[in-house]
Amino acid sequence: MANDEVRIMRDQGQTVTNHGRDIAGRVALLAGCAALLGWIGLPDVAVAQESAPAAPTAYRDLPYIGSRNLVWIIAQLHLLLAGFVLGVPIFAWLCEIVGWKSGDKRYDKLAKEFTKLLTSSYATTALFGGILLFLLIGFYPKLMAYLTDIFFPSFLVYCCLFLVETATLYLYWYGWDAMAEGSGKKFHIFLGFLLNVFAFFIMIVPNSWATFQSSPVVLAEGSDFARAWAATWNPTWWPVNIHRLIANVVLGGYICGAYAGIRYLSAKSTEERYHYDWMGYVGNFIGVFGLLPLPFAGYWLMREIYQYNQQMGITLMGGFLSWLFILQAMLIGVLFLGSNYYFWLGITHRIPGSETQYRKPIMAMLIILLLCLGVWMTPHSLVASLEEAQKMGGTHHPLLGVFGVMSAKMTVSNLMVLVTFMSFIMYWRAGKQDTAGWAKAAKALMGGVLGLAAIAVIILGVWGYFVPAIIRINYFSTSQVGIVIFVMLTITPLTALLLKSAKTTTEMVWGRMPPRAGYALVLNAVMVILLMTLMGYARSSSRVHWHIYGVMRDSSQYAFSPALGYAAALMALNTFLFCMLVAFIFWVATMGDKAKAAASAKGAPEAGHIPAMAGGSQALDGPAGDVSEGNRPV
Numbered sequence: 001m002a003n004d005e006v007r008i009m010r011d012q013g014q015t016v017t018n019h020g021r022d023i024a025g026r027v028a029l030l031a032g033c034a035a036l037l038g039w040i041g042l043p044d045v046a047v048a049q050e051s052a053p054a055a056p057t058a059y060r061d062l063p064y065i066g067s068r069n070l071v072w073i074i075a076q077l078h079l080l081l082a083g084f085v086l087g088v089p090i091f092a093w094l095c096e097i098v099g100w101k102s103g104d105k106r107y108d109k110l111a112k113e114f115t116k117l118l119t120s121s122y123a124t125t126a127l128f129g130g131i132l133l134f135l136l137i138g139f140y141p142k143l144m145a146y147l148t149d150i151f152f153p154s155f156l157v158y159c160c161l162f163l164v165e166t167a168t169l170y171l172y173w174y175g176w177d178a179m180a181e182g183s184g185k186k187f188h189i190f191l192g193f194l195l196n197v198f199a200f201f202i203m204i205v206p207n208s209w210a211t212f213q214s215s216p217v218v219l220a221e222g223s224d225f226a227r228a229w230a231a232t233w234n235p236t237w238w239p240v241n242i243h244r245l246i247a248n249v250v251l252g253g254y255i256c257g258a259y260a261g262i263r264y265l266s267a268k269s270t271e272e273r274y275h276y277d278w279m280g281y282v283g284n285f286i287g288v289f290g291l292l293p294l295p296f297a298g299y300w301l302m303r304e305i306y307q308y309n310q311q312m313g314i315t316l317m318g319g320f321l322s323w324l325f326i327l328q329a330m331l332i333g334v335l336f337l338g339s340n341y342y343f344w345l346g347i348t349h350r351i352p353g354s355e356t357q358y359r360k361p362i363m364a365m366l367i368i369l370l371l372c373l374g375v376w377m378t379p380h381s382l383v384a385s386l387e388e389a390q391k392m393g394g395t396h397h398p399l400l401g402v403f404g405v406m407s408a409k410m411t412v413s414n415l416m417v418l419v420t421f422m423s424f425i426m427y428w429r430a431g432k433q434d435t436a437g438w439a440k441a442a443k444a445l446m447g448g449v450l451g452l453a454a455i456a457v458i459i460l461g462v463w464g465y466f467v468p469a470i471i472r473i474n475y476f477s478t479s480q481v482g483i484v485i486f487v488m489l490t491i492t493p494l495t496a497l498l499l500k501s502a503k504t505t506t507e508m509v510w511g512r513m514p515p516r517a518g519y520a521l522v523l524n525a526v527m528v529i530l531l532m533t534l535m536g537y538a539r540s541s542s543r544v545h546w547h548i549y550g551v552m553r554d555s556s557q558y559a560f561s562p563a564l565g566y567a568a569a570l571m572a573l574n575t576f577l578f579c580m581l582v583a584f585i586f587w588v589a590t591m592g593d594k595a596k597a598a599a600s601a602k603g604a605p606e607a608g609h610i611p612a613m614a615g616g617s618q619a620l621d622g623p624a625g626d627v628s629e630g631n632r633p634v
Contacts, residue, residue, distance in 0.1 A: 058142040059556045067139040068558040069570065074135060076533055076574040077581065078128035080251070083244070083532065084582075085125045086199045087252030088118045091286045093192035100185055110279060112176055114256060119173050120589040122166075124581070143547050150218075151209055153228040158205045165198040203248070204241045208232035211240050213548050214539065215308045235308040239301035246297050250290035251532065254525040257283025259586055261521030264513070273511035280513075280521050281346060285424075287524060288339045292421060292488065295332075295413050296481045303473065305542070312549065316542045317406075323564055324538045326379050328531065329409070333373035335527040336416050340369065342520045343427045349517075350508045351431045361426065365419050372412035372419075380404030402465070407472060411461025414480045418454060421488055425495055431506040434498050442498055446491050453487045456480075529578055533571040541567075 061067045092114035099107030137144050148155070172191045179188035208231070215236045219227045260280035267273040306313035315321055344362045348355040381395040381404070382388075389395055402408065436442075457480050464472040541561040543549045553559070562570075 056142060056145075058140075060139050060141075061557070062139075066558070067135075068556075071132070071135050071139060072570060073574055073577070074128060074132045076536060077578055078125065078132050079536065080529060080532060080574075080578045081121055081125040081128060081581070082203075083248040083251045084255055085118060085121050086203050087248030087250070088114050088256065089192065089195050089199055090249055091253065091256075091282075092118065093189070093196055095282070096189060096192060100189060106278075110282065113279070115173055115176070116589055117256065117259065117586065119169065120585045121582075122169060124585060126162075140547075143552065146548070146552060147209060147212075150212075150231050151228050153225050154205055154208065154232060158202070161198055161202050161205065165195070165202055168195045168198060200245070203244060204237075205232075207240050207244065208234070208237055211236045213546075214312070214543055215305075216548050216551050218551060236301065236304050239297070239304045243294070243297040243301050246290050246294050247532065250287050250294060251528050253283050253286030253288075253290060254521075254528045255283075255582065257287060257521040258525035259283070261518035263590075265515055265518040270511060277350075277510045277513050277517075280342075280518070281510075284339060284342050284521060284524070287528070288343075288420060288424060291335065291339065292417055293485075295417065296485070299410075299477065299481065306473075309549070312542050315544065316538060320561075320564070321538050321541055323379070324534060326377055327568075328534055329373070329376040331527050331531045331534065332413075333369075333376060333416070335524055335531070336420055337369055337373070338520050338524045338527065340365065340420055340423045342517060342524070343423050345513060345517045345520070347427055347430050349512050349514065350510065351506050352509065353506060354430060358426065358430070365423055368419050369416060372416045375403045375412045376409050376416075378403040378408075405465070406477070407461050407464030410464075410477045410480055411457055414457045414484050415454065417484055418450070418457070418487065421484075421491075422450065425491060428495060429499065429502075431504060431508060432499055432502040433505045434502050436498060436501045439498055442494050446494055449487055449490055453483050456483050526575065526579065529575045530571065533574050537562075537567050537571060 059067070062070055092111045095107045095111035095114065099105060099109075099111060168191055172188065172195050175188060175191070179185055212231050212234050215234045217230050217234045219230045222230075257280050260276045260283050264273060264276035264280055267276055302313065302317065305316065317325065344358075347358050347362075378400050380401065382392075382397055382400075384392065384395060392398060396404070434443075460476045460480050464476045467476070544561055545554050545559040546552065547554050
């Protein structure tokens with residue numbers, strides 16, 4: 001048995017060995033075939049790799065400067081120029097209407113001078129818009145392809161609007177003298193109306209592209225028009241439209257004021273000082289007129305952002321961007337102070353003998369404004385060392401910490417608006433004596449409304465500390481805004497009715513403002529420009545690492561929010577570049593005036609000998625030597 005078992009085991013082992021050899025041989029054969037096929041097929045694979053389409057380029061960059069920085073600068077300059085170009089036609093048109101209704105040619109001349117600044121800036125605005133478009137297509141092709149796919153119908157609408165806006169502007173500017181009288185003037189005013197209508201739609205169409213990135217509404221199905229319309233009507237579109245419309249008026253007014261201030265400082269004749277003093281007053285008036293409701297529009301925008309996405313709102317108002325609102329408070333505070341200061345200078349220098357009469361009210365308003373500004377610019381948490389934080393018991397100051405919350409800031413901002421409004425009313429009434437029999441009752445009513453409004457705003461502000469945030473935001477803050485608007489809507493028409501029958505006791509004298517008035521106008525313009533650059537950065541940075549919030553992530557090397565110091569440096573650079581650009585445009589625009597002044601100094605030239613500017617008028621642009629006391633606007 002043992003020999004048989006050994007033999008059987010030997011035979012089985014031999015069989016296994018033979019099977020192993022067969023398997024190994026087959027594997028070797030397969031490997032050889034695979035190698036051969038691989039060798040034969042290798043060129044085909046290589047060819048296939050070469051012929052495969054390359055992945056589309058998502059980003060391009062620019063050495064040293066960086067694509068994001070370049071787009072930031074060009075976009076900011078384009079937006080500031082666009083704000084000026086879209087804001088100026090509003091009050092130029094209103095000045096023309098006033099001149100037409102009152103028959104005072106000075107208003108017509110002022111409207112034409114505003115429009116001259118507009119025509120000089122229009123081409124530059126379009127130029128920067130074209131540069132911005134090319135840069136966006138080059139640096140962000142993937143993002144632009146996505147936006148084009150959604151907004152293509154609105155691109156066509158925008159092109160059409162731009163064509164009709166340009167044609168209307170040409171007719172409005174070049175037809176100024178040809179349509180100066182009769183039915184021609186009515187048609188010219190209608191052209192001004194159309195100009196503003198087209199300008200408004202030119203503003204809101206691109207706003208839809210920008211707001212879509214922050215609060216997108218995306219339809220997966222539907223026609224191109226339905227998708228574009230849904231994306232356009234996103235939650236922050238109309239708040240931004242209203243906010244930008246008012247901000248454009250403010251920007252245009254203060255820049256025109258700065259232009260007048262510089263011309264006033266360099267004026268060499270009494271007539272020039274008179275004209276540019278008056279123009280500076282109008283520019284500052286328009287700026288303040290827009291500045292008063294601007295905080296309310298900003299509050300509405302922030303409220304909509306919170307409602308759309310609470311995290312985005314917290315990033316803006318409670319995250320690292322919240323420090324921007326301290327800077328914003330400082331800039332707005334300086335703007336309020338500068339505007340009021342210009343009003344106060346006007347009262348004390350244009351109205352002889354009024355300095356003593358208005359000194360106490362001016363001092364009271366100055367103190368209130370400074371106190372409000374101090375509260376507004378107090379941060380909620382302080383930047384403190386460990387030792388300082390231990391002494392305070394945390395990053396919140398035990399006393400000043402209560403001023404760092406929104407309830408306090410809403411209260412003081414409304415009070416500053418009220419004070420500025422009263423400063424304007426005081427300037428409006430200066431040098432007048434009421435003659436109406438109901439004047440005493442009306443003044444008592446206005447005083448009561450103002451006092452009760454201030455008390456109500458303060459009570460709601462203090463009460464806001466003891467209620468939930470949702471009640472404070474939805475009811476208390478909106479009530480404060482409503483109270484201030486009610487004051488404006490009540491006191492303004494009452495004052496206008498009183499002044500209709502009032503007697504002028506002291507004639508306003510133009511051209512007597514000190515040089516610091518011109519500097520104040522320039523300061524106001526710089527503050528507005530800084531404010532717009534600041535808030536543009538805040539709104540864009542609230543998207544953090546998203547091109548389109550929640551839809552398309554930023555995967556470039558710039559997928560982070562710039563540090564505040566870095567951003568502040570670029571904001572300052574943008575402000576400087578814009579001021580230089582505007583100064584150059586205005587310098588070019590006034591070359592014709594200098595040529596006319598030089599020709600006038602040599603003698604009375606014949607008509608047509610002066611190289612007139614495009615659209616220039618011999619009748620309106622001539623020397624203002626016929627200014628008489630009785631014709632001076634007040």
